Amino acid sequence: MNYIELTVPDAMRNHGTMWSRWKNRGVPAYLLALVLTGFYVAIYWFPEPLAPFASLLDPLAQLLRGSVADRWFLYGTVYTAAVLVMGVRMLLRYRTQRYHVYRTLTLMTVQLMMSYLIPALLARMGSKEFYFSYFWPLKPEYLFPSNISALVQSDNGLLMFMGFWTITMTVVATPVLTYFYGKRWYCSWVCGCGALAETAGDPFRQNSDKTLTAWKIERWMVHSVLASVVAVTGLMWWANVDPASPVATYAQDVNKVYGFLIGSVFSGVIGVGFYPLMGARVWCRFGCPMAAVLGLLQKYASRFRITTNGSQCISCGNCSTHCEMGIDVRAYAQRGEDIKRASCVGCGVCATVCPRGVLKLENK
Amino acid sequence: MRIVIIGNGVAGITAARYLRKLSDHEIIVVSEEAPYHFSRPAMMYVSMGHMTFDNTKPYEDWFWKKNRIELVHDTVVAVESLNPQLHVRLRSGSTIDADTIIFATGSEPAWFGWTGEHLPGVQAYVHKSDLEALERNVQGARNAVVVGGGLIGVEAAEVLHARGLHVTMLVRESGFYRRVFPAEESDIITKHIAAQGIDLRLSTELDQIVGGENGGRVDHVISSSGECIQADVVILATGVKPTIELAKRTGLNTDRGILVNDRFETSLPNVFAIGDCAQFEHGVEQLWYAARAHGEHVARVIIEGAGPYARGTYFNSAKFFELEWQVYGEISADCDSITSEYWSELQPTRCLRIAHRNGVVIGIHGIGVRLRQDVCTAWIGKGVAIDVVRKNIQSAIFDPEFTRKVTV
Numbered sequence: 001m002n003y004i005e006l007t008v009p010d011a012m013r014n015h016g017t018m019w020s021r022w023k024n025r026g027v028p029a030y031l032l033a034l035v036l037t038g039f040y041v042a043i044y045w046f047p048e049p050l051a052p053f054a055s056l057l058d059p060l061a062q063l064l065r066g067s068v069a070d071r072w073f074l075y076g077t078v079y080t081a082a083v084l085v086m087g088v089r090m091l092l093r094y095r096t097q098r099y100h101v102y103r104t105l106t107l108m109t110v111q112l113m114m115s116y117l118i119p120a121l122l123a124r125m126g127s128k129e130f131y132f133s134y135f136w137p138l139k140p141e142y143l144f145p146s147n148i149s150a151l152v153q154s155d156n157g158l159l160m161f162m163g164f165w166t167i168t169m170t171v172v173a174t175p176v177l178t179y180f181y182g183k184r185w186y187c188s189w190v191c192g193c194g195a196l197a198e199t200a201g202d203p204f205r206q207n208s209d210k211t212l213t214a215w216k217i218e219r220w221m222v223h224s225v226l227a228s229v230v231a232v233t234g235l236m237w238w239a240n241v242d243p244a245s246p247v248a249t250y251a252q253d254v255n256k257v258y259g260f261l262i263g264s265v266f267s268g269v270i271g272v273g274f275y276p277l278m279g280a281r282v283w284c285r286f287g288c289p290m291a292a293v294l295g296l297l298q299k300y301a302s303r304f305r306i307t308t309n310g311s312q313c314i315s316c317g318n319c320s321t322h323c324e325m326g327i328d329v330r331a332y333a334q335r336g337e338d339i340k341r342a343s344c345v346g347c348g349v350c351a352t353v354c355p356r357g358v359l360k361l362e363n364k
Numbered sequence: 365m366r367i368v369i370i371g372n373g374v375a376g377i378t379a380a381r382y383l384r385k386l387s388d389h390e391i392i393v394v395s396e397e398a399p400y401h402f403s404r405p406a407m408m409y410v411s412m413g414h415m416t417f418d419n420t421k422p423y424e425d426w427f428w429k430k431n432r433i434e435l436v437h438d439t440v441v442a443v444e445s446l447n448p449q450l451h452v453r454l455r456s457g458s459t460i461d462a463d464t465i466i467f468a469t470g471s472e473p474a475w476f477g478w479t480g481e482h483l484p485g486v487q488a489y490v491h492k493s494d495l496e497a498l499e500r501n502v503q504g505a506r507n508a509v510v511v512g513g514g515l516i517g518v519e520a521a522e523v524l525h526a527r528g529l530h531v532t533m534l535v536r537e538s539g540f541y542r543r544v545f546p547a548e549e550s551d552i553i554t555k556h557i558a559a560q561g562i563d564l565r566l567s568t569e570l571d572q573i574v575g576g577e578n579g580g581r582v583d584h585v586i587s588s589s590g591e592c593i594q595a596d597v598v599i600l601a602t603g604v605k606p607t608i609e610l611a612k613r614t615g616l617n618t619d620r621g622i623l624v625n626d627r628f629e630t631s632l633p634n635v636f637a638i639g640d641c642a643q644f645e646h647g648v649e650q651l652w653y654a655a656r657a658h659g660e661h662v663a664r665v666i667i668e669g670a671g672p673y674a675r676g677t678y679f680n681s682a683k684f685f686e687l688e689w690q691v692y693g694e695i696s697a698d699c700d701s702i703t704s705e706y707w708s709e710l711q712p713t714r715c716l717r718i719a720h721r722n723g724v725v726i727g728i729h730g731i732g733v734r735l736r737q738d739v740c741t742a743w744i745g746k747g748v749a750i751d752v753v754r755k756n757i758q759s760a761i762f763d764p765e766f767t768r769k770v771t772v
Contacts, residue, residue: 014414015526098766211424309762310737312681312690314652315374316406321419330422351764353414355683357690357734360762 037273182304183294184346201280208279295342375639376468378659480573505596693727
């Protein structure tokens with residue numbers, strides 16, 4: 001089948017996935033990757049050609065934000081629409097599995113409310129455009145001194161709440177929720193990047209690299225990004241505490257470099273642009289510092305794991321093939337071992353595609 | 365010591381892995397089927413496009429070299445025993461000297477000499493070559509007939525159905541898998557398969573296969589009831605038998621399979637047989653899971669001098685289109701309301717049966733319900749009272765989060 005699926009896919013079946021040129025790195029997949037990459041490059045650095053498209057959204061922008069549509073409104077609208085439309089596809093595809101239905105509905109709702117409508121309404125109210133579903137270190141600036149002090153020292157109740165929210169979510173809720181439920185509470189239920197990956201990215205999940213080499217690269221990269229964001233945040237605070245030091249002059253520049261390389265090139269251009277080539281979790285796996293933090297918590301301080309049902313594994317490899325994070329799930333399952341990997345986002349697809357009911361997501 | 369394993373299916377490969385874990389001996393695995401071990405149960409997912417063939421390989425290709433397991437892709441034409449030295453002769457002309465040989469030659473389709481069984485378009489679905497044959501045979505095909513109502517039969521039907529063919533299934537029993545399943549379960553599966561669009565012909569066997577004009581490709585089959593059924597592809601899934609040709613030529617004692625004792629020892633010293641090709645005192649054990657267990661245990665016998673191979677509580681599993689089935693212990697086709705407790709939903713795609721004897725649980729199986737192997741086998745192993753099982757059934761359920769509860 002070389003056309004985009006317009007029909008309702010069978011529940012949970014993967015018939016023909018590996019022969020689809022869209023889903024399996026054929027020419028259409030490369031073209032799609034080119035279009036997506038181009039879209040991100042345009043949004044970030046060459047927005048002029050997109051202006052006419054943005055202006056089409058003026059009435060909607062006026063309604064929601066009370067201003068004309070800029071490129072970021074265009075981006076947010078396209079992104080949210082992709083999550084919602086492909087979310088419906090996801091709901092149909094996995095309709096027999098409540099876990100997928102619940103988490104997909106949650107992802108769609110969080111994206112629509114917390115990442116689209118509420119920030120727009122905040123902007124309309126003349127308040128700070130704030131994303132309640134993003135935290136440090138995915139949004140490093142939320143813990144920057146400029147941001148924190150402005151929020152916490154504000155006499156506006158709403159801004160104070162934002163300050164309270166961002167600190168509580170980062171310092172308290174993240175470790176506590178991850179302890180009880182694993183990193184999936186965020187990556188597969190809340191996060192906007194996860195929302196796009198789990199909906200628009202679902203057709204491409206099998207393209208993630210499962211080799212040991214990929215795993216090694218992943219660990220180096222994702223932890224390097226985490227180290228960078230810690231360094232950037234530290235620099236910002238240093239510069240804040242000691243504005244006279246030479247560090248202060250570099251801090252802003254270093255932050256800009258991080259924003260360009262990681263925030264724009266990695267999470268945007270590569271992270272979404274490469275969906276059709278490397279699976280939908282390229283950013284989450286190799287780049288996301290939030291995923292790195294959650295991963296460390298998941299590995300060393302969490303009750304979450306994927307359990308293996310005795311010796312029932314038949315080594316077929318459906319789990320590994322369809323793991324978007326490139327985890328070789330079978331390597332554990334066929335040895336009867338539980339899977340406790342830092343990168344696992346708990347999407348639950350391995351357990352769904354397993355033909356012998358061997359895998360179960362558990363908070364033991 | 366040099367150990368040569370003939371066959372790289374799950375039995376042979378598991379033996380190789382455990383021999384490496386337990387020893388530093390030289391290990392050579394010879395296979396004519398495929399250069400690298402692949403998961404046989406995954407064949408159907410390749411045919412349906414769920415996975416690529418590469419995805420079926422449980423280990424990356426570097427694994428073997430790293431673990432010093434030498435792979436030879438060749439056919440063994442003869443094994444010679446000049447006690448104590450063994451020689452393995454390959455089709456390529458080379459010979460491998462061995463101190464120990466493990467036969468893990470698996471099984472092959474059991475066909476019954478039907479007229480037309482060798483026509484083009486007629487195939488089995490057991491080996492890698494069958495996977496390739498299927499790709500050729502489905503090209504331009506519209507109708508398919510699957511003969512056999514067992515686990516391979518239903519897989520073949522699902523594959524052909526997924527490839528867009530109209531599938532007719534000939535099943536000897538009065539209900540699907542009725543030889544193994546009690547009536548209720550057989551009924552659930554039979555209805556489910558029919559609901560997928562498979563033309564299921566129960567109590568029907570194959571009479572003969574008829575070719576088209578010029579003795580070409582298969583055209584139709586004639587069933588035992590004399591009916592003519594169009595077929596461009598025929599998959600004969602009437603069971604498998606041990607592959608023992610080489611063992612016979614080697615001079616090993618054979619019957620249905622290669623005769624072994626409970627330490628997998630054949631009639632020749634330092635020659636072992638495991639997996640589908642081995643026949644124990646009680647018969648053959650042609651089960652994927654058993655083959656894997658044999659592989660592990662034979663390594664322990666060879667390296668550690670381990671005692672007899674002890675079977676744990678029986679278990680198996682399968683998937684009939686969308687319906688998963690798991691079994692632990694004894695569930696027999698004649699289970700009824702006196703010898704078992706049965707639970708099912710109103711419009712059943714899920715059911716659970718607990719078989720008991722003298723008030724003690726002896727078997728548990730479920731369709732559409734995932735069951736924990738450790739809990740079920742512990743109950744059966746200890747001989748727990750049926751009331752205890754009923755009361756604690758939730759602890760044996762392995763269903764995904766948010767799944768509707770089973771209430772027995």
